[in-house]
Amino acid sequence: MDTASFQFVLYGLAAALVSNFSRSRIWRSIVLLLASVAFLGLLDHNPLAFLPLAGFLLLGFACIQLLERGWSRSMVWSIVAVILAYVWLKKYTFLPQGIFLHSPYFGLGLSYIFFRVLHLVIETGDGDRKQRIGFGSYLLYTFNFTTLVSGPIQRYEEFAQDQFAQEPIALGPRVVGLQLERIVRGFFKVNVLAMLLNAIQEDALAQLSQPLPFPMKLFSAFRLCVAYPFFLYANFSGYIDIVIALARLMRVRLPENFDRPFSASSFLDFWSRWHITLSTWFKTYVYNPMLLALMRRISSVALEPFLGVLCFFVTFFLVGIWHGRTSEFVVYGLLQGGGISLNKLWQVLLTRSLGRKGYRALAANPFYVALGRGLTFSWFAFSLFWLWANWKQIHTVFASLGAAQWLCVWLAVWLSATVVLAAWEWLRAALLSIKTAEGPVLTSRYARVVYASALGFIAVVMTVLLNQPAPDIVYKAF
Amino acid sequence: MPPRDWLLLPVLSLLTICGLAVSVEAIARRAFPATPATLASCEVRLDRPEGARAIPNSVCWEKLPEGPLTRYAFNRFGDREDVERGPKAPGAYRIVMTGTSLAIGRYVPRESTLAALLPAELERRTGRKIDVYNESMMQGFPVSTGMRFDEILAAQPDLILWIVVPLDLDYTPEELYRQEPPPLPASAGTARSMERAWYLLKTAYAGDTIAEMVRDHFNRTRTALMLRHVLYESQSRYVESFLKGSQDTEFLRTSPSAEWQKKLEEFDSDANEVASRAKAAGVPLVAVLVPNRAQAAMISMGQWPQGYDPYKLREAIRSTIMRHGGIYIDILPGFRGIANPERDYYPVDGHPDAHGHALLAALIAKGLTDGAAPALKAPGEENIALGQRR
Numbered sequence: 001m002d003t004a005s006f007q008f009v010l011y012g013l014a015a016a017l018v019s020n021f022s023r024s025r026i027w028r029s030i031v032l033l034l035a036s037v038a039f040l041g042l043l044d045h046n047p048l049a050f051l052p053l054a055g056f057l058l059l060g061f062a063c064i065q066l067l068e069r070g071w072s073r074s075m076v077w078s079i080v081a082v083i084l085a086y087v088w089l090k091k092y093t094f095l096p097q098g099i100f101l102h103s104p105y106f107g108l109g110l111s112y113i114f115f116r117v118l119h120l121v122i123e124t125g126d127g128d129r130k131q132r133i134g135f136g137s138y139l140l141y142t143f144n145f146t147t148l149v150s151g152p153i154q155r156y157e158e159f160a161q162d163q164f165a166q167e168p169i170a171l172g173p174r175v176v177g178l179q180l181e182r183i184v185r186g187f188f189k190v191n192v193l194a195m196l197l198n199a200i201q202e203d204a205l206a207q208l209s210q211p212l213p214f215p216m217k218l219f220s221a222f223r224l225c226v227a228y229p230f231f232l233y234a235n236f237s238g239y240i241d242i243v244i245a246l247a248r249l250m251r252v253r254l255p256e257n258f259d260r261p262f263s264a265s266s267f268l269d270f271w272s273r274w275h276i277t278l279s280t281w282f283k284t285y286v287y288n289p290m291l292l293a294l295m296r297r298i299s300s301v302a303l304e305p306f307l308g309v310l311c312f313f314v315t316f317f318l319v320g321i322w323h324g325r326t327s328e329f330v331v332y333g334l335l336q337g338g339g340i341s342l343n344k345l346w347q348v349l350l351t352r353s354l355g356r357k358g359y360r361a362l363a364a365n366p367f368y369v370a371l372g373r374g375l376t377f378s379w380f381a382f383s384l385f386w387l388w389a390n391w392k393q394i395h396t397v398f399a400s401l402g403a404a405q406w407l408c409v410w411l412a413v414w415l416s417a418t419v420v421l422a423a424w425e426w427l428r429a430a431l432l433s434i435k436t437a438e439g440p441v442l443t444s445r446y447a448r449v450v451y452a453s454a455l456g457f458i459a460v461v462m463t464v465l466l467n468q469p470a471p472d473i474v475y476k477a478f
Numbered sequence: 479m480p481p482r483d484w485l486l487l488p489v490l491s492l493l494t495i496c497g498l499a500v501s502v503e504a505i506a507r508r509a510f511p512a513t514p515a516t517l518a519s520c521e522v523r524l525d526r527p528e529g530a531r532a533i534p535n536s537v538c539w540e541k542l543p544e545g546p547l548t549r550y551a552f553n554r555f556g557d558r559e560d561v562e563r564g565p566k567a568p569g570a571y572r573i574v575m576t577g578t579s580l581a582i583g584r585y586v587p588r589e590s591t592l593a594a595l596l597p598a599e600l601e602r603r604t605g606r607k608i609d610v611y612n613e614s615m616m617q618g619f620p621v622s623t624g625m626r627f628d629e630i631l632a633a634q635p636d637l638i639l640w641i642v643v644p645l646d647l648d649y650t651p652e653e654l655y656r657q658e659p660p661p662l663p664a665s666a667g668t669a670r671s672m673e674r675a676w677y678l679l680k681t682a683y684a685g686d687t688i689a690e691m692v693r694d695h696f697n698r699t700r701t702a703l704m705l706r707h708v709l710y711e712s713q714s715r716y717v718e719s720f721l722k723g724s725q726d727t728e729f730l731r732t733s734p735s736a737e738w739q740k741k742l743e744e745f746d747s748d749a750n751e752v753a754s755r756a757k758a759a760g761v762p763l764v765a766v767l768v769p770n771r772a773q774a775a776m777i778s779m780g781q782w783p784q785g786y787d788p789y790k791l792r793e794a795i796r797s798t799i800m801r802h803g804g805i806y807i808d809i810l811p812g813f814r815g816i817a818n819p820e821r822d823y824y825p826v827d828g829h830p831d832a833h834g835h836a837l838l839a840a841l842i843a844k845g846l847t848d849g850a851a852p853a854l855k856a857p858g859e860e861n862i863a864l865g866q867r868r
Contacts, residue, residue: 202714
């Protein structure tokens with residue numbers, strides 16, 4: 001029920017249907033609240049298991065109330081209290097085990113609730129939000145079932161604008177059709193595409209520790225690197241497709257979380273297309289304030305671009321370590337922060353040596369773009385080892401081949417990604433160039449009906465009839 | 479949206495689904511053809527007290543969708559043998575093999591079966607003339623092996639090799655036949671026709687929910703078989719699907735159910751019967767557990783989900799056989815050193831293919847010549863790279 005299952009989709013559709021019985025914002029809010037409470041009840045039947053989460057939500061609300069009542073000096077303490085409570089409830093392994101609660105409790109979606117609560121605390125403290133938040137609105141925003149498990153991380157203003165609007169946003173046949181098509185697409189991605197890619201990755205992982213001829217081992221290592229990024233994309237973006245569409249059917253627009261990330265020509269570009277709401281959150285609340293603070297202290301114009309490099313490193317290091325509670329994620333954070341700051345540094349140095357015009361010309365060169373796209377993919381693919389594997393698995397994987405062989409694998413991933421992704425971009429552009437008066441044929445409602453029917457049929461065959469279990473949504477664990 | 483689209487779009491959707499379903503089924507039928515006749519047409523069902531047997535001098539053909547067209551020819555004793563059950567050649571060491579469908583070599587040409595390949599493997603290792611006579615039978619469950627023991631002894635064995643597979647314990651013959659519907663009423667007159675129609679409906683949908691009914695129908699399509707065949711080529715997917723979807727996983731559980739314990743007790747009783755009769759005849763009995771496809775994959779991967787253990791059944795079989803005075807040879811560790819051993823089995827059906835039989839022949843020959851049977855002990859230690867044989 002907590003994943004992109006058939007039951008979850010049916011539950012969401014039922015909630016959307018009931019929500020549309022009336023256009024009244026009170027009715028829609030009651031339905032959303034009841035659907036969210038019932039959703040929690042379906043995930044865990046023990047009411048006591050929700051106490052820590054309830055405590056966390058109350059802490060957040062108390063902080064907001066204090067700030068709304070003009071206790072602006074409590075902002076820093078509020079932020080610290082919310083962060084500490086989150087770290088404690090998430091049981092980060094760098095803390096002593098003895099301080100944690102030992103009875104099992106409900107922690108699903110805690111990270112995403114944390115982002116929403118912290119966003120409210122900061123915005124309230126800064127005085128950016130004029131309107132007060134009632135407890136009901138706060139609850140609706142923080143544990144709305146469409147964004148509870150894995151986001152996307154929505155800003156309160158955006159949520160309130162749609163959810164509490166006197167006149168809800170329109171929901172005509174076209175919009176309904178598009179959302180249904182998106183649900184089918186998401187369901188297919190999670191339950192068919194991700195399932196197949198996961199099988200490729202797991203087979204490759206197993207083969208690395210089996211007695212295979214050397215070329216086969218190299219091929220296994222290659223598949224291991226390549227399969228996981230696509231798997232993660234299908235798994236996470238598929239789920240996001242479903243929840244965005246369900247929320248839209250409930251007349252709430254959730255922000256997009258992906259924008260064809262593997263089309264990114266640089267690591268900086270990649271992180272503006274991958275898990276967009278997370279990177280935007282960190283850019284808003286870490287990167288921007290940190291850069292401003294540093295610029296206030298260091299007034300050198302020559303150093304200014306390098307401050308950006310530093311801030312990018314810290315921001316994306318934090319993005320990386322947010323993903324988990326163990327030391328593997330520190331390396332993952334270093335690789336994300338390292339990748340993005342190196343990319344920024346490269347941009348700065350290249351702009352200095354070529355000039356702005358020269359750099360812009362280079363960045364527009366298709367060959368440079370294709371190579372950059374391949375490099376971005378290969379860096380991300382390798383950094384993901386520290387996301388999906390523990391130290392034991394990482395050791396097994398890297399011990400299965402020598403350093404030179406791994407370098408060959410990485411080069412092969414880079415070059416293959418360069419060629420394949422460039423071919424994909426070309427094919428996509430060519431297909432979308434086939435147009436009628438209404439626009440590209442491929443995005444017409446007729447084409448959408450055809451491929452949604454096909455994908456839906458395949459997904460039903462795989463999940464319902466063949467009973468092939470799909471992996472869980474990876475990001476719900478974070 | 480133009481009004482015509484309210485009709486056009488659903489029709490387009492329906493046509494897409496129908497077109498896809500029909501074309502995939504057509505492709506599947508072409509890629510995975512099968513014969514309607516099966517090995518069962520050559521067989522007499524288990525019929526106490528004589529046990530399961532084939533019709534003497536019968537020949538039948540069978541084409542598994544995943545496998546080659548296979549000819550089964552049975553000699554005048556109802557055994558899948560090219561030769562008759564006569565006296566052994568002078569100086570030859572005769573092994574009589576017994577077991578079920580795997581041992582008979584189902585879906586594999588006779589010359590590629592374990593029984594056909596084992597003599598050469600053993601001769602290569604021992605330098606002796608070895609003769610393997612296959613007394614195996616479809617539905618030759620442990621209880622049936624006991625029933626047919628006189629025929630096994632009539633083949634004058636120097637050693638009896640009993641091939642055990644997990645399914646032998648999972649399905650007792652009674653259970654298998656209990657699942658079969660009662661016979662179709664004879665056709666005569668309108669009343670009988672109505673009775674037949676009602677019978678067909680009743681048996682087709684008895685006890686099923688609509689979802690189960692749809693799933694049952696779908697599972698009979700060649701599309702289902704083709705998709706499973708492709709999916710089960712993946713080691714991890716197959717193991718996951720088998721553990722989550724199959725009913726025959728009790729033998730892999732670390733804490734088996736009471737029902738499975740009962741089946742182990744039944745096997746113990748049947749093994750006691752077989753071992754004591756072998757002992758009385760002065761013939762050594764050697765048993766070997768051949769892993770099923772999922773079990774072989776799990777052993778090869780070296781990891782499995784919590785609550786499962788691919789070696790669990792081995793301990794039960796070994797202790798049973800040895801307690802009753804038999805010899806047990808262990809081929810399971812051999813699968814650890816082989817990459818993707820599940821590729822030597824038919825992905826959906828689960829029986830070993832010709833490669834699988836060759837692999838089993840090598841592993842069993844190694845087990846037999848490692849000292850399990852003193853008469854077959856290899857003169858020198860031989861280290862065979864099993865993975866290279868494929």
